[in-house]
Amino acid sequence: MIDKSNLTDRVYLLVRDKILNKEFKPGERINYDSLCEELGISKTPLRDAINRLQQDGLIEVKPRSGTFVYQPHAKNITDIYDVRKALECLSLNLGLERIPEEVVNQLxxxxxxxxxxxxxxxxxxxxxIDRNIHSTIIRYSNNDYVIKIMESLEYQLQWFSVLTSKNFDRPYHSNEQHKEILKAIQRKDRERAIELLAIHIEEAKIMMLEDYGA
Incomplete structure (x- = not known):
């Protein structure tokens, strides 16, 4: 049973977290009746939440079949990471001079x-921390369209990371790359910072595809 205030928002967050935490597996069918019974709600707020999750790319509604947790494919990972690399590098190019020194130091x-x-x-x-570093770079682009597009991809990126996390040495390497990128930003070395960011995201894509078995 959940708090009935802001009901759709609460149901959305609960189901989203179940997907991101792999309580609901990719390809698993969402049983409306059992979920409504578990939460003590009607189907209306659940349908509204499912519609939002479908927009996030986490849910797939198949006509005459049902509602399922989306089963991503290797092409989804490639496409989303190519878009991510282009937009994050653009964000850094636009925002490097805007990021305050104290913000870089804190990162x-x-x-x-x-x-x-x-x-x-x-x-x-x-x-x-990983997501905050990247979202800060995006935010200082000061480009509303880039920010909006990247926000729409956020949960898919987070979900792909959870689904494909098999190599536990990878986060250490990734975090060292974060430090090098931030040091280049500190020096206002635009070319090197963008180069390092592009390498960082491309390597993440390649390793994610390897983990996914593509």
Whole structure:
């Protein structure tokens, strides 16, 4: 049973978290009746939440078949990471001069904290810092369209990372790349910072495809 205030939002967050935490597996059918019974709600807020999750790319509604957790394909990973690389590199090019020194310094401290999280097997803490570093670069682009597009991809990127996380050395390497990117931003070395960011995202795509078995 959940709080009935802001019901659709709460149902959306609950089902989204079940998908991101792999409680609902890719390809699994969503049983409306059992989920409504579990949450103590009617089908209307659940349908509204499912519509939002479909827009996020986490749910697939198949006519005459039912509602399923989306089963991503290798092409989805390739496409989304190619778009991500293009837009994040554009964001850094647009925003490098805008990012305050104290913000870059804080992100470097966060990256150091992420190393400690990894040593403690706190992957949730690490991924939170990872996403904040990238979202900060995007935010300082000051381009509303880039920001909106990247926000629409956020949960798919997070989900792909969860689904394909098999190599536990990878986050250490990724975090060291974060530090090098941030140091280049500190120096205002635009060309090197963008080059490092492009390499970082391309390597993430390749390793994710390997983990996914593509």
């Amino acid at each position: 470097l401290e966060d990256a150091n904290q992420a190393t400690l999280y990894l040593q403690q097997n706190n992957y949730k803490g690490y991924f939170s």
